[in-house]
Amino acid sequence: MNTRDLAYFAALTKVKNFSQVAHQFGVTQPTITMALKRLEAHFGIQLIDRDQSHGQVTVTPAGVVLASHVRVITAELAAAEAELARARSGKIRFGLPPIIGNFYFPTLAPRLMQAGLIDQLDTVEAGSQNLLADLRAGHLDGALLGSTGPLNAPALTVQPLRQVPFTIVVAPDHPLAAQTHVSFADLQDEPFVTLAEGFVHTKAFDWFTHTAGIQPSVVYRTQDVGLLKHMVQAKVGIALLAEMAVQPADHLHTLTLDDPGQPTFDIALVTSKTLQQTPAFTQLLTILTPPSAD
Structure with a gap:
């Protein structure tokens, strides 16, 4: 079986137009037609219903099944090509x-x-x-x-390599810096600076806010951990960070979270x-x- 035929078929099930698929791959329309015929002959079942009089293309139930498998096959082939290229x-x-x-x-x-x-x-x-x-x-x-x-x-x-607790980070002259422990529910009125979506800290922040039943204000989001810590130093807001991310040279104060059952930052x-x-x-x-x- 030609993997190119599978690629043509996958595209055809999406756009449902032979000429558009041919243009997409830079081939002639008969090339797409012959690829479909080879697949239908191989599987012994009709995959595409083509209404010549109305110019309509319909994917048959069998075609839908094959298309779902083709998506997996093409993804695996792309992954294999990438791995071999790096090798x-x-x-x-x-x-x-x-x-x-x-x-x-x-x-x-x-x-x-x-x-x-x-x-x-x-x-x-x-x-x-x-x-x-x-x-x-x-x-x-x-x-x-x-x-x-x-x-x-x-x-x-x-x-698994390591588990690290999450901690609340504040400026050394912040009123909270007089404490060593805090419950997340007590931070309802504190503005937060947080890491952007795609970071584990976002999930942890959501866990703490949901469990504590509060929704504190997030005044700034960033993908830069260094910038986030500078914002905390400037008292723009406080932050939730994995303990390992706070170094002595940052001159920040950390508070242990007392919330039971809290998540850890696992590496x-x-x-x-x-x-x-x-x-x-x-x-x-x-x-x-x-x-x-x-």
Whole structure:
């Protein structure tokens, strides 16, 4: 079976027009017609009902079934092509969310340098949710991802690495800086600066607001963790951050959250189950994965 025929068929089920599909792929209309005939002959069933008198194209029930499988097949083929292209280049395309990339990954950098792997890493920085989508699409070889609690990704290999609590961050001269603990419900009237959508912190913030039954004002959203901390220093608002993201040099005050059952910021090493690992990638996984306690 020709995978090109499947691509033509998938497009035909969407636009329902032979000439438009032919134009999309830069081929003649008979090419699309012959591709459809080959598929129908292969499966022994009509996939497209073409009304010549009215120029209408209808996808048959069998065609709908095939189209759903074709979407999966084409996605897997695209992922395979991307993985093989990276294997040829020798580069490891690796995802790092900003907080993990800035405050956790650097602790591993000396060992990566010693192993000669730093130059082979092609890092991609984005929120964990966006990087997870890239992993599923085959655009990445692996990633260090954050999640609220253990990450559930059945199609991927997930190796838990570390759990970090969330904390409230305020300026050192903020009235809350006199405290060491706080309940999220007590922050109803506090303006917040938060990380943008696509970050695990957004889910954690939603959990705290929902559980506490409050909806504090969010005055600013950003994808830049450094900018967020500067906004806290300037007392534009307070913030919810993973504890590891706050360093002594930031000159910020952190408060422990007293809310029971609260989520943690979990770090996991995530890779594709189908990835053909190169020696360099295997070495990278060995460095990133802590030795078993057994």
